[in-house]
Amino acid sequence: MGENLFIILLGSILVNNFIMSRFLGIxxxxxxxxxxxxxxxxxxxxxxxxxxxxxITYLMQVYxxxxxxxxxxxxxxxxxxxxxxxxxxxxxxxxxSPSLYRALGVYLPLITTNCAVLGAAILNITEGYSLxxxxxxxxxxxxxxxxxxxxxxxxxxxxxDADIPEVFKGVxxxxxxxxxxxxxFLGFQGLI
Amino acid sequence: xxxxxxxxxxxxxxxxxxxxGLAFAGQKLAVETDPRVxxxxxxxxxxxxxxxxxxxxxxYASAVVLEGAATNLCPVxxxxxxxxxxxxxxxxxxxxxxxxxxxxxxxxxxxxxxAAYVYEGLRECQAAVLASGGEKACPHACIGYGSCQRxxxxxxxxxxxxxxxxxxxxxxxxxxxxxxxxxxxxxxELAEKLSILRCRAAESGRDVRDVCSAGCISxxxxxxxxxxxxxxxxxxxxxxxxxxxxxCLECVRVCPTRAMDGDLSKRKRAxxxxxxxxxxxxxxxxCQFDAIEGELRKAHFVMPxxxxxCxxxxxxxxxxxxxxxxxxxxx
Numbered sequence: 001m002g003e004n005l006f007i008i009l010l011g012s013i014l015v016n017n018f019i020m021s022r023f024l025g026i027x028x029x030x031x032x033x034x035x036x037x038x039x040x041x042x043x044x045x046x047x048x049x050x051x052x053x054x055x056i057t058y059l060m061q062v063y064x065x066x067x068x069x070x071x072x073x074x075x076x077x078x079x080x081x082x083x084x085x086x087x088x089x090x091x092x093x094x095x096x097s098p099s100l101y102r103a104l105g106v107y108l109p110l111i112t113t114n115c116a117v118l119g120a121a122i123l124n125i126t127e128g129y130s131l132x133x134x135x136x137x138x139x140x141x142x143x144x145x146x147x148x149x150x151x152x153x154x155x156x157x158x159x160x161d162a163d164i165p166e167v168f169k170g171v172x173x174x175x176x177x178x179x180x181x182x183x184x185f186l187g188f189q190g191l192i
Numbered sequence: 193x194x195x196x197x198x199x200x201x202x203x204x205x206x207x208x209x210x211x212x213g214l215a216f217a218g219q220k221l222a223v224e225t226d227p228r229v230x231x232x233x234x235x236x237x238x239x240x241x242x243x244x245x246x247x248x249x250x251x252y253a254s255a256v257v258l259e260g261a262a263t264n265l266c267p268v269x270x271x272x273x274x275x276x277x278x279x280x281x282x283x284x285x286x287x288x289x290x291x292x293x294x295x296x297x298x299x300x301x302x303x304x305x306x307a308a309y310v311y312e313g314l315r316e317c318q319a320a321v322l323a324s325g326g327e328k329a330c331p332h333a334c335i336g337y338g339s340c341q342r343x344x345x346x347x348x349x350x351x352x353x354x355x356x357x358x359x360x361x362x363x364x365x366x367x368x369x370x371x372x373x374x375x376x377x378x379x380x381e382l383a384e385k386l387s388i389l390r391c392r393a394a395e396s397g398r399d400v401r402d403v404c405s406a407g408c409i410s411x412x413x414x415x416x417x418x419x420x421x422x423x424x425x426x427x428x429x430x431x432x433x434x435x436x437x438x439x440c441l442e443c444v445r446v447c448p449t450r451a452m453d454g455d456l457s458k459r460k461r462a463x464x465x466x467x468x469x470x471x472x473x474x475x476x477x478x479c480q481f482d483a484i485e486g487e488l489r490k491a492h493f494v495m496p497x498x499x500x501x502c503x504x505x506x507x508x509x510x511x512x513x514x515x516x517x518x519x520x521x522x523x
Contacts, residue, residue: 070199077206084210088217095221161314 003129005136011192012140018116019148020185025116029149030174032107039153043146045107047139049089050120053082054138057121058131078121086112116145152181228257228280235276237268241345243366256281267292268364291383292365294348294358298334298377299390299451301355304406305333321374328354329403332392334377340369386439387432387454394427408451414443419480420502440500460501460516466491468513475505475514 018024025046032042057078065071090108094101111117120141124134155177164173233253240248244265246255255261256277263281264274275285311327313319317339320326326335336354348362349369358369360383370378381388389408393400397409410428422436423443430443430452444454462483464475471489483499486492506514 064202068198068202070202073199073203076203080203080206080210084214087214091214091217091221094223098223161316163314 003133005133007192008129008133008136009140012137013144013147014185014188015191016141017144017148017185017188018119018141019145020182021189022119024119025114025145028110028114028116029145029152030178032110033149033153033156036150036153036157038107039149040146042107042110043142043149045111046114046116046145047142049082049086049108049111050117050142050145051135051139052089053085053117053121054124054134055131056081056085058124058129058134061125062131074122074125075118078118082117082121083112116141148181148185152178155181226257229254231280232256232277235269235273235280236266237273239268239345239364239366241268241364241366241368243267243364243368267366292380293360293363293383294365294367294369294378295360295381295388295390296334296356296358296377297379297388297390297392298332298355299406299453300328300330300333300404301336301353301406303353305330305354305404306402318372318374326375330393330400330407332375332377333404335375339372339374340378343368343372382434385434386458387437387441387444387452389430389432389451390453391429391451394429396428406449406451409449411448413446413448414452417442417446438502438504440502442500458518460503460518461496461499462494462501462503462505463515463517464492464494465513465515466493468511470511472510474508474510478504478508480504 012018016022019026019029028042028046032038060077060081061074065074065077086108090101093108120138123141124137127137129137156174159173159177168176230253233249236249236253238249240250242248242251244252244261244267246252246261246265252261252265256263263278263283266273266277269276270291278285306329307327308324308329309327311320311323313323315337317326317335317337320335320337325331326333328335334354334356336351336356338349338351338356340356341349341351345366345368346362346364348359348364350357350359356378358378365380367380370376370380377392391400391406391408393404393407397411400407400409408429410425412425412430414430415423415425419442420436420438420440422433422438423430424433425431432443439460441454441456441459443452444450444456462475464484469486469491471486471491473486473488473492476484476486476492480502481498481500483495484492484505485495501516503516506512506516
């Protein structure tokens, strides 16, 4: 195997962080980072779906699309797979683990249209990872997403209470903080 | 031709497969719920305020159906919702739902209540109260940084000049403001209550006067003027006996600091139907305010400037020709 799983994991969490350096999944990043609790719920759901989606989409790509020479259908097939997967997972969790279902709540269906999940699935293919590498990359990317969103929720909770100028209250201060955090993550660039 | 058919068949097949799979899974994995939960939920206002004591409307709906919670716990919906829920649950309709609203027991805004020091910290009541009980010199005063305003789901709370005001029309009595208030200066009162003592300072009148010009100075004039004996001074503050109070608002009229608060423009008035009046003088004799004049066997009339709308005359009238009406529209 020509790839180092640890490097893939570290790279996806820190260096190529989905939010901070690839700028994917910004919508939930700003939408559900108001409180740490909701951020944790969202990142749990994303981790779950992203790992599973990486696995399934990899199999789809190799055994269906590549086998039939239909690589150009990648995007639409992946979207279909992810949407179905999220629905299926939601049903299964609702049935078998009502407590987890309540904890994830509304975040699970939100992920259906999350570009980060599709991004992870497509990146797995373009980077040429193996099956295991894809799953590790998917999980790592989701963990990176969770890291960013939870850290940012902490920043926002503090910003809520801070005495900042009226014009910067709300969205402006949030976007500035996001930008600064992205710069901070830039520091990981030389790590690998 | 084949390069069109294969992708079409693949996508179509996948869609069909996934659709069928989901439909199958939907049946297999269906979570059984009591249909009444949905019905009850549909009746509730959907504010999700938690005033019922359950986590939001969904929580209350399932508590009613599955745990047998009472049907009249939603203060936002009031009687209509309580009865709708009772109907679904097949229990008796509720009659004991009274509308309660939150009210602030303080009139000490920045003009009336002195400041003990200048507070420059976080503009949040819970933080301000830590600094020796807040900026205002009166230890009972509303801090007025509006922590309650930020938790109000109904936009009923505003802050004016360092004092919280609650719009009774918008207030749904959910108690969220009461829970967040570090001074406990917000209380739930009957919505129709007319006179409310907006001061909790149990200190002597002199001490209250020193810090606030809108506080109760325990002068006792409200108790003296009350012809119905409904006001008693307890701990330097008047206490209104709601059993005896008729809502004449005389206490509000005489209060020198306006700590006893009420809307005098909403005062009621007696109105005599002259065509039915036989001039028995019973109403005139029952009136404690000398507001009714008229001679024996002649129609009586009410003097609007003296009448307080206490309703004593209406009770005495043998012909039931006196009505108590709202406001000053009466001649």
